Amino acid sequence: MGVGIDLLEIDRLERALARRPRLAERLFTDGERAYAATRARPAMHLAARFCAKEAVAKALQLRDGSWLDVEVVGGGDEPPAVLLSGAAERRARELGVTIAVSLTHTDGMAAAVAMTE
Numbered sequence: 001m002g003v004g005i006d007l008l009e010i011d012r013l014e015r016a017l018a019r020r021p022r023l024a025e026r027l028f029t030d031g032e033r034a035y036a037a038t039r040a041r042p043a044m045h046l047a048a049r050f051c052a053k054e055a056v057a058k059a060l061q062l063r064d065g066s067w068l069d070v071e072v073v074g075g076g077d078e079p080p081a082v083l084l085s086g087a088a089e090r091r092a093r094e095l096g097v098t099i100a101v102s103l104t105h106t107d108g109m110a111a112a113v114a115m116t117e
Contacts, residue, residue: 003058004055013043013047057088101115
């Protein structure tokens with residue numbers, strides 16, 4: 001079993017995205033950005049998704065790949081889940097596992113936990 005966890009200050013991501021607007025395209029899929037854009041504070045939801053990407057990489061002991069290889073789907077009315085592609089998908093297949101994630105945030109912090117099943 002693999003477990004990964006990550007924690008991020010939301011303001012830190014907000015500042016980074018403000019300084020480098022194209023950063024969002026490197027870190028988040030079109031679907032992730034579209035979901036966050038429907039929320040009152042998009043960076044809060046992007047931060048939780050970034051944490052999920054980090055947590056998945058840790059759970060899989062992933063050493064290469066792209067941020068876009070892990071996409072967080074769901075949220076709002078649906079529980080979050082991840083879609084894997086590229087290096088993340090290959091690693092999960094190699095290990096014979098699927099991934100479960102849990103995301104959370106407060107006004108200032110975002111966090112996620114990922115577990116292999």
